[in-house]
Amino acid sequence: MKNILKKLSLIKENGLYRDFKYLSSEQSPKVEIEGRETILLGSNNYLGLCSDVRLKEAAINAVKKYGVGSGGSRLTTGSYDLHKKLEEKIADFKGTETCLVFNTGYMANVGIISALCDRKWVIFCDKYNHASIIDGCLLSGARLVRYKHCDMDDLERKIHKYKGSNNLIVTDGVFSMDGDVAPLPDIVKLAKEHGIITMVDDAHGVGVLGENGSGTMSYFKVNGDIDIQMGTLSKAIASVGGYVAGRKDIIDYFKNFSRSFIFSTALPPSSIAVSLKSIEIIENDKDRRKYLIELSNWFKKELQKAGFNITNTITPIIPIIIGNAKKTVELSESLLEEGIYVPAIRPPTVPKGTSRLRISLMATHTYDDLEYVLKILTFHGKRLRIIEG
Numbered sequence: 001m002k003n004i005l006k007k008l009s010l011i012k013e014n015g016l017y018r019d020f021k022y023l024s025s026e027q028s029p030k031v032e033i034e035g036r037e038t039i040l041l042g043s044n045n046y047l048g049l050c051s052d053v054r055l056k057e058a059a060i061n062a063v064k065k066y067g068v069g070s071g072g073s074r075l076t077t078g079s080y081d082l083h084k085k086l087e088e089k090i091a092d093f094k095g096t097e098t099c100l101v102f103n104t105g106y107m108a109n110v111g112i113i114s115a116l117c118d119r120k121w122v123i124f125c126d127k128y129n130h131a132s133i134i135d136g137c138l139l140s141g142a143r144l145v146r147y148k149h150c151d152m153d154d155l156e157r158k159i160h161k162y163k164g165s166n167n168l169i170v171t172d173g174v175f176s177m178d179g180d181v182a183p184l185p186d187i188v189k190l191a192k193e194h195g196i197i198t199m200v201d202d203a204h205g206v207g208v209l210g211e212n213g214s215g216t217m218s219y220f221k222v223n224g225d226i227d228i229q230m231g232t233l234s235k236a237i238a239s240v241g242g243y244v245a246g247r248k249d250i251i252d253y254f255k256n257f258s259r260s261f262i263f264s265t266a267l268p269p270s271s272i273a274v275s276l277k278s279i280e281i282i283e284n285d286k287d288r289r290k291y292l293i294e295l296s297n298w299f300k301k302e303l304q305k306a307g308f309n310i311t312n313t314i315t316p317i318i319p320i321i322i323g324n325a326k327k328t329v330e331l332s333e334s335l336l337e338e339g340i341y342v343p344a345i346r347p348p349t350v351p352k353g354t355s356r357l358r359i360s361l362m363a364t365h366t367y368d369d370l371e372y373v374l375k376i377l378t379f380h381g382k383r384l385r386i387i388e389g
């Protein structure tokens with residue numbers, strides 16, 4: 001007990017203590033936070049679909065027909081015709097044979113990796129991979145070999161050094177805290193040369209990149225070369241859930257051996273109905289995606305002009321690297337006072353010394369919203385000596 005209290009006070013001293021901000025409106029560019037209208041930057045609701053009327057209707061209609069709870073796990077009484085439809089839809093969207101829906105992306109990663117791998121496996125894992133991938137690897141008991149972020153020379157070196165008889169390379173498609181994209185064609189090439197299974201977590205690519213918004217695999221045209229395609233329904237798709245898509249035999253295996261899939265109550269039909277409708281919207285609404293990318297490119301240029309240290313990416317994730325955790329929190333709090341909410345991202349989510357404001361844009365933000373943000377950000381950036389001026 002003493003130990004945990006000490007840990008708690010330590011993170012407080014170091015500006016690493018985290019707490020909630022309560023929203024009392026929809027997840028949209030302007031939200032109500034603690035009674036005040038605030039511009040929201042940092043949401044994963046990239047396409048702005050969380051408040052879309054068509055999705056609300058889909059949920060309401062499903063509630064009317066199916067009720068609210070699912071009542072059971074997928075392999076007992078909790079599978080509805082909508083689950084089947086969604087799994088077929090995702091498989092079609094991702095260009096794979098079949099698909100299995102999990103309750104969250106986190107549960108998908110943990111369930112997939114721990115079912116696939118055991119102590120006889122070696123997993124090659126990008127250093128910046130999402131925590132749920134790491135947890136899956138740890139749970140599996142496999143040997144975990146982490147390679148430098150997107151560094152193919154390092155990956156190749158480590159393959160030569162550590163390769164065993166069963167091997168997996170796993171990477172985020174789009175990295176959540178940096179917004180950059182994994183070099184999938186190079187990963188595929190290395191994997192083929194060495195006979196290694198590949199898995200991509202496309203949580204932030206879906207809806208944003210690739211033909212019809214189907215994600216990073218499509219962006220690089222490597223759909224057929226990635227063995228296990230994982231993703232979430234909770235970000236651009238604006239619902240809740242996770243999935244794994246791939247060959248039928250592999251997916252059948254997960255259906256029967258993934259513990260996080262088997263031992264949890266199925267998602268309610270209303271959430272499934274939302275995901276179904278959302279993917280349909282994403283496939284048909286190219287303009288929404290195009291606007292988001294144009295807006296992001298414009299905003300990145302403006303931030304760079306103002307002197308901010310940002311990573312240049314092709315996604316709407318725009319991290320402003322500050323470095324020091326306390327300073328990052330200070331900037332985030334100053335912005336909040338001016339009616340702008342951007343969460344401060346600190347260790348352990350990102351490496352020490354790289355604390356940042358993780359800006360992410362929505363297709364429903366306007367240029368006007370962002371002009372205001374730029375003005376306020378520049379003012380406080382100068383005040384806190386983050387930028388010159």
Ligand SMILES: *Cc1c(COP(=O)(O)O)cnc(C)c1O
Pocket residue numbers: 104105106107109130132172176201203204232233234241242
């Ligand atoms: C958000 C995220 C997850 C987890 O997905 P949830 O559906 O939110 O549980 C997994 N991987 C990555 C890369 C993510 O960003």
